[in-house]
Amino acid sequence: MSEGDPEYSAAAAGWVAHLRSGGTTPWPEWPRDPGRPVVPGTASGDDLPGAAQLELLRRLNALGPQPARAGHVLRRSATGRGAVDLRLPWPPARPAADRELLRVAAGVLADLVAVLPDPAPPVRRWRPPPLRRRGPAWVLEGPPCSVAGMREGLAAAGRPTSSGRRWPWSHRRDPDLVVIAVAPLEEGLHEAWTRRAEKGPVGTWLRFLASCVERDRLPPGLEVGALARRWADRVGPEAVHVVARSAAAGAFEQLLGVRVPGARLAPVVPLGPAHTELLRRVSNVMPFVVPADELPRRRGAFVAHLREDAAEWDPTLGPRRLALPDEVEPWLEGAGRRLREELDAVGCRVHGDVGALLLDRTGAAAPEAPAGADRELRVRHDRIVAAAVRMIHRVGRVVDRVGVGRQG
């Protein structure tokens, strides 16, 4: 029994036709019927699409067929290193490893992102500028997700103008108040990794950690001690307030006179590991299909869709955060101790138990954090494939709606 077998050709051609028409039967379950005729107009023998392309199409079909996608997926060469033009195994078995599916999916997604329309800008109603500033001029700094969450909560409570945005444009005076948010370092590191992936090429989670350890530096948003020192030198230590998440509601009430429930100050949820890893892989391919000057805009549009997808969390995508390898822990604990000492030296006001927060390794601050047996150091390929299939479906729908035909 070989790939040159007429039974193989008939079965393979039949399966290709089945997938093209939206079918979802796996290759190992495809009936081996020696009498089955080869469907006219379908591929056979050497002209068969690659096994990874076919299996990816089958998984896409499982989410609902997208006729425009079939031709695109089946014609798309895999990107990056790996097997070349995989053939369907005979006798039928699992067609291709997940990493091979990912190589095709990254290419398909990059093609789609190249023609993806920009997300609609948020509707903003014009409001007359306030005649008089209410309350003190203040700045909010810290890890991006924490800061974004606090801004949203404060804006909803009617304090949108007193954000850090105002500061660089105001030449009148230094801020009266500087609030520096603090997140557990482990969580902050993960967030910094996902944020960096949103901006451009970045290594894997482990590589990112290794580079932090190698340079012995935390990402900028987490260098709370340096931030506090810089502001204290400028506005005086009494105007600088370092705020732990648990104490945020009380701190804002005391400092700004605004009451916001603690839950509404929670950090915005960053992309999970599967989506981040997918973004990383698609970003590697994008330069080949997107003109250089459009790259940031196209990546931004893709990230907006990733965020939407990440919001509808699915357990098949795995934990929301990757774990910290044991060998990084001593370094991170050292960094936490150093930050605490720096804050003590600056002499600014601290709200909540910031020291404990910096060294928090229990995950108590983030209930969704991986714990025990669920701790994963790298993203499993099946999870990235799951994210990729969802994203091809989601982005493909948008592209089909606006009727851009480039990728087909």
Place this chain on the structure above:
Amino acid sequence: MRKVLLHVGAPKTGTSFVQDLLFQNRERLAAEGVLYPAERFDAHFLAALDLMQLPWGGLEQQAVGAWDRLAEQVRAWPGTVIISHEILATASKDNARRAVESFGPDAEVHVIASVRDLVRQIPAEWQENVKHRRTLRYQQFLRQIMDPTATGTIPTWFWGVQDIPAILDRWGGDLPPQQVHVVTVPRPGAPPTLLWERFASVFGLDPAAYDTESVQRANPSLGVAETAMVRRLNQRVNGRLANEHYREFVRELLAHRTLSRRPGKVPLRLPDEVRSWAVDLSESWIRDLAAREYDVVGSLDDLRPEPEHLPFSDPDRPPHRLVADSALHSLEALLIRTAELRTETDELHRRIRELEVERDIARSEIGWSLKARRRVIAKADERGWSRAVLRGYRAVKRVVRR
């Protein structure tokens, strides 16, 4: 008739030698009506990365659009064009079709594959892996490439660039067999110019008209103990030594310029059971290729491994004395290079001190006006209104400069 000669691999078959020779002789080739379209020695490598959308440690950023630029040069040339890079071997069938179509409908495309027997290729590929920071042992490598179900990067890459019948299926599937040329690498002991003569006959060139002496030959290989030493070194420096430093000090200085030149190195071979598997596979390839009626330059017999008389020496259990000896040899080379670099650094520091003195003299000459300007700026920065004026001034200055 426009003719495109596309040399698609395989690695370790004298490809760098041919590429260097063609690159150095671009003008002479052009005078004979043959274009080797490359402004830099790795131009076709970048074009290949672009064609296959293959990220390559950041290099791909320079590669974007390189294939289209290459194809444009090909279409504009009225005579013969040669393109050569061994990573083209891993192109998919669709990549290959796109490449051939990009040369235009009136181009007669010929595909050239240079091939060498598997028994020499397998150890050479492991060595290449070790010289690119890999730490896997020889036996692990052999197990992976012999496992037909293996899906890792190493075995898939190996077969992507070494499975000659599959490479020619992808590249030559749509071409008449007389436009597919298989150049075999001569057996050990053949005259050193023979490989070039074979290539030259496919390129339609007079081999004697090109000086092969001034071109660097393929990197000589490492011995058993030397490869084992570099592999152990990788285990120690990976994650701590940046890629560019690894390239300069480990690959170039130690592997290529020091260890490969050691006298009496024991060549890397295949263990008996792997050897007999490779011999069987080679036989099946020879039968397969012979049946395809390609233009064979040399002989398919060259793919049949020479009989082996020497015992296998395992690089996973190398003789300690030899490893220690190659480590000492490396230490010596690194010390000498370190001393050279120290001399260069001292010289640069001396030059910096000279320039600092010159700068201080220049400053003292314009010092009073500089100090006055700085004082005004510092004052202006203290008050709200003057700070605004200063910002406005800077903004205008930026616009004017642009």
